[in-house]
Amino acid sequence: MSDDVQELGITESKSHNTGEWYAEVVRKAGLADYGPEGMSGFIVTRPRAYAIWERLQGFLDAKFKNTGVQNAYFPLFIPESYLEREKDIVEGFDPEVAWVTEAGNEELEERLAVRPTSESIITPYISQWVRSHRDLPLRVNQWCSVVRWEATETKPFFRTKEFLWQEGHTAHATHEDAWTETLTRLDQYESVYEDLLAIPVLKGQKPDYDTFPGAETTTTVEALMPDGKSVQAGTSHHLGQSFAAAFDITFADEDENERLAHTTSWGLSWRAIGALIMTHSDEQGLVLPPGVAPTQAVIVPIWQEDTKDAVLEYAEGVAADLDDAGVRVELDDRDERNPGFKFNEHELNGIPLRVEIGPNEVDDGELTLVHRPDGESTVVDREGVAASVAAHLDELYAKLYAAAEETLDGEVREADGRDEILGTLGQHGGYVKAPWCGDEACEAPIKEPMAAEIVMVPFEDDDPLVDADGDDAAGDAGSHGETCAICGEPAQRTAYFAKSY
RNA sequence: GGGGCCGUGGGGUAGUGGUAUCCUCGCUGCUUUGGGUGCAGUGGACCUGAGUUCAACUCUCAGCGGCCCCA
Numbered sequence: 001m002s003d004d005v006q007e008l009g010i011t012e013s014k015s016h017n018t019g020e021w022y023a024e025v026v027r028k029a030g031l032a033d034y035g036p037e038g039m040s041g042f043i044v045t046r047p048r049a050y051a052i053w054e055r056l057q058g059f060l061d062a063k064f065k066n067t068g069v070q071n072a073y074f075p076l077f078i079p080e081s082y083l084e085r086e087k088d089i090v091e092g093f094d095p096e097v098a099w100v101t102e103a104g105n106e107e108l109e110e111r112l113a114v115r116p117t118s119e120s121i122i123t124p125y126i127s128q129w130v131r132s133h134r135d136l137p138l139r140v141n142q143w144c145s146v147v148r149w150e151a152t153e154t155k156p157f158f159r160t161k162e163f164l165w166q167e168g169h170t171a172h173a174t175h176e177d178a179w180t181e182t183l184t185r186l187d188q189y190e191s192v193y194e195d196l197l198a199i200p201v202l203k204g205q206k207p208d209y210d211t212f213p214g215a216e217t218t219t220t221v222e223a224l225m226p227d228g229k230s231v232q233a234g235t236s237h238h239l240g241q242s243f244a245a246a247f248d249i250t251f252a253d254e255d256e257n258e259r260l261a262h263t264t265s266w267g268l269s270w271r272a273i274g275a276l277i278m279t280h281s282d283e284q285g286l287v288l289p290p291g292v293a294p295t296q297a298v299i300v301p302i303w304q305e306d307t308k309d310a311v312l313e314y315a316e317g318v319a320a321d322l323d324d325a326g327v328r329v330e331l332d333d334r335d336e337r338n339p340g341f342k343f344n345e346h347e348l349n350g351i352p353l354r355v356e357i358g359p360n361e362v363d364d365g366e367l368t369l370v371h372r373p374d375g376e377s378t379v380v381d382r383e384g385v386a387a388s389v390a391a392h393l394d395e396l397y398a399k400l401y402a403a404a405e406e407t408l409d410g411e412v413r414e415a416d417g418r419d420e421i422l423g424t425l426g427q428h429g430g431y432v433k434a435p436w437c438g439d440e441a442c443e444a445p446i447k448e449p450m451a452a453e454i455v456m457v458p459f460e461d462d463d464p465l466v467d468a469d470g471d472d473a474a475g476d477a478g479s480h481g482e483t484c485a486i487c488g489e490p491a492q493r494t495a496y497f498a499k500s501y
Numbered sequence: 502g503g504g505g506c507c508g509u510g511g512g513g514u515a516g517u518g519g520u521a522u523c524c525u526c527g528c529u530g531c532u533u534u535g536g537g538u539g540c541a542g543u544g545g546a547c548c549u550g551a552g553u554u555c556a557a558c559u560c561u562c563a564g565c566g567g568c569c570c571c572a
Contacts, residue, residue, distance in 0.1 A: 340536035
């Protein structure tokens with residue numbers, strides 16, 4: 001990443017008009033089209049984006065299955081009476097629910113909600129399946145789409161009225177087990193972002209007044225976008241016993257007593273794709289880390305009339321070797337395009353590694369490898385091509401992650417006092433952390449003028465305001481004595497303020 | 502939630518009360534291959550609806566859609 005000329009160019013372009021730049025990348029890199037007229041807020045996910053989703057899905061699904069989750073599928077529609085059984089869910093989603101009132105030309109007796117989330121239809125079945133403590137923990141997940149009729153402006157992958165996601169739902173014998181589950185899933189989300197998408201995230205919980213409807217605690221991973229806004233990148237909820245009570249999940253415990261279960265739910269949507277596009281891409285188009293790239297390496301042969309056969313044969317051999325080694329490789333042997341065109345096209349489409357093979361390489365028994373993110377070019381031996389390509393793909397990932405991490409580190413600032421928080425957010429965007437008393441009223445003075453909010457509060461273990469023994473600053477004034485940046489009362493926790501998507 | 506800008510071939514733009522130009526794009530042929538090769542031929546558009554008008558892509562209103570700013 002020593003090429004700071006390009007880095008400057010990128011930064012300027014993305015920061016100048018991030019919204020339009022994003023829309024352009026989405027369209028031109030063939031990721032999505034807008035939905036039909038009259039269906040504002042819906043998108044058509046094109047094969048390249050869907051392939052990214054499939055990679056992400058495969059990565060996360062494997063983690064789920066290794067940790068006791070089974071996949072299932074529940075109906076798209078939820079009867080109104082089901083939805084109403086948990087009142088927070090109704091209130092929380094009511095304005096955004098799409099309803100079916102008619103089918104086969106007949107008015108339905110009970111209207112059906114198009115699921116905005118599936119707690120209300122999954123939990124009743126979990127209730128049927130749980131009889132004894134031996135049935136717990138019980139974990140199901142479904143990959144599906146949900147519909148939330150957003151009033152706010154939509155943006156491909158970030159906010160659409162229908163979106164793809166997975167939603168996991170679990171039941172546990174104890175509060176503590178449910179908490180462990182909640183954090184397990186959050187860690188897996190963190191891993192998707194950091195290990196697969198090369199996007200560092202901040203991990204923590206939402207303020208108590210901003211939890212998922214009906215939830216006791218909502219945990220979140222937050223990612224920083226280049227325009228300085230935070231994206232809620234995945235959430236994992238400890239639902240306490242409210243859903244278990246509403247839908248009657250009880251079990252006979254070892255001591256033969258009937259007990260109420262504790263439940264969780266957790267979801268990650270294709271918003272991850274939006275964050276992925278935003279974070280790494282540049283003025284040349286899409287940039288993808290190798291793990292999610294549908295094509296990891298593209299071979300561009302360069303020939304003259306008299307060298308064509310030799311170059312192509314050599315290139316085909318390399319392609320075969322890479323394919324055998326499990327690299328997702330494509331040989332671009334189109335006759336009607338010249339190399340320059342192909343270079344630009346593959347850069348637009350975000351193929352991480354380009355392999356150039358011309359007469360020079362053939363003569364010397366070599367290959368030229370070019371990294372998509374920064375154009376770094378290396379000549380390697382034909383011998384051992386699979387290993388060197390693998391090494392370069394790893395290096396690419398590391399470059400992307402390091403760049404994103406550096407950005408994030410530089411965008412977390414501290415402030416004390418309302419004006420300083422507002423000023424810092426206004427000038428730089430990003431995150432501003434400040435000591436906070438925990439009261440919603442102290443968020444308002446930031447939220448009102450600026451539409452920034454507390455997007456995340458670090459977990460107790462990560463919060464310097466909280467002692468290792470769990471005492472908060474107020475309860476242990478001797479060693480801390482921090483006060484809330486807004487009201488001046490004793491601070492309980494550190495709050496991260498940011499504008500958000 | 503409030504305000505503003507905008508909608509013209511596939512994409513990006515210009516212009517006009519009398520349906521249009523440039524750059525690109527697709528196709529065909531030749532040419533070309535280490536950063537979007539060149540030439541020729543050819544194809545293709547004024548978001549939708551209503552109103553004003555002899556005439557609307559242009560003006561007015563509404564709708565749909567996009568972008569930006571503020572809350």
